[in-house]
Amino acid sequence: GESVGLHLPTLSVQEGDNSIINCAYSNSASDYFIWYKQESGKGPQFIIDIRSNMDKRQGQRVTVLLNKTVKHLSLQIAATQPGDSAVYFCAENPTGGGNKLTFGTGTQLKVEL
Amino acid sequence: DAGVTQSPTHLIKTRGQQVTLRCSPKSGHDTVSWYQQALGQGPQFIFQYYEEEERQRGNFPDRFSGHQFPNYSSELNVNALLLGDSALYLCASAQGPSGNTIYFGEGSWLTVV
Structure with a gap:
C-alpha cells in the first residue's frame, strides 16, 4: 500500500548546528504534508505543514521543503537546541482523504552538547 | 485555549476485557480521529468522526468502534x-x-496483560 518513509532512523547533531530530516512519500495523490515532533511519552506536536502548491514554507527556526517531482520532503531546523531532541515524523494527507494521515516510522534526532 | 485532552492517561486491562477511551477536541474543532501507536512505530489511523458519524476507517477490525457526541x-x-x-x-x-x-x-497508554 502507499506509505511514507524516512531515510534515516537516527540523526545526531551538535548543538547550534542545523539539522535536516528527510522523508520520502509514495502517494502522488497526497496534497498536504505535516511534520510532527514527538517527545518521549507524549503525543505528536505539530511543527509545520505544507500544501502541494508550495515548494517551501518557513516557521520559527524550521523550514519545510517539498519536491513533488521526486516525492521528497525535508525538515530543516536551524541552530538546533537540546530541546529539539525528539522523534520527528512526516505525515501525508491525500486529496479526499479526510483527516486520515499516513505516518512513517520516524527519525530520532539527538542533539549533542 | 485547551488543546486536545484525553483520558485516562494510563490503564491496564486483561485479555478479553473491553476498554473505553475518551477525547475532547481542541476548542473550535468539530472533527475527531483516533490513531494507534505501537512502541517504536508511527501512528496508525483507526477512524475519523465528523457530525457524529464515522467518516473514514483504517485497517482495524470491528472490535474497534467509536462514537462522537453532540459536543464533538x-x-x-x-472489545x-x-x-x-x-x-x-x-x-x-x-x-x-x-x-x-x-x-x-x-x-492514552493501554497495556493488555
Missing part, C-alpha cells in the same frame, strides 16, 4: 482485548472534515 467529544471502544492491542492511543482533532491542521492529544 469522542470515545474509542475496543475482546488482545495482547497486541497494547499501545498508545492518540486522539486528533481538526476544524472540518479535511484540509485543516490536525492536532494531537497526549494519548
Whole structure:
C-alpha cells in the first residue's frame, strides 16, 4: 500500500548546528504534508505543514521543503537546541482523504552538547 | 485555549476485557480521529468522526468502534482485548472534515496483560 518513509532512523547533531530530516512519500495523490515532533511519552506536536502548491514554507527556526517531482520532503531546523531532541515524523494527507494521515516510522534526532 | 485532552492517561486491562477511551477536541474543532501507536512505530489511523458519524476507517477490525457526541467529544471502544492491542492511543482533532491542521492529544497508554 502507499506509505511514507524516512531515510534515516537516527540523526545526531551538535548543538547550534542545523539539522535536516528527510522523508520520502509514495502517494502522488497526497496534497498536504505535516511534520510532527514527538517527545518521549507524549503525543505528536505539530511543527509545520505544507500544501502541494508550495515548494517551501518557513516557521520559527524550521523550514519545510517539498519536491513533488521526486516525492521528497525535508525538515530543516536551524541552530538546533537540546530541546529539539525528539522523534520527528512526516505525515501525508491525500486529496479526499479526510483527516486520515499516513505516518512513517520516524527519525530520532539527538542533539549533542 | 485547551488543546486536545484525553483520558485516562494510563490503564491496564486483561485479555478479553473491553476498554473505553475518551477525547475532547481542541476548542473550535468539530472533527475527531483516533490513531494507534505501537512502541517504536508511527501512528496508525483507526477512524475519523465528523457530525457524529464515522467518516473514514483504517485497517482495524470491528472490535474497534467509536462514537462522537453532540459536543464533538469522542470515545474509542475496543472489545475482546488482545495482547497486541497494547499501545498508545492518540486522539486528533481538526476544524472540518479535511484540509485543516490536525492536532494531537497526549494519548492514552493501554497495556493488555
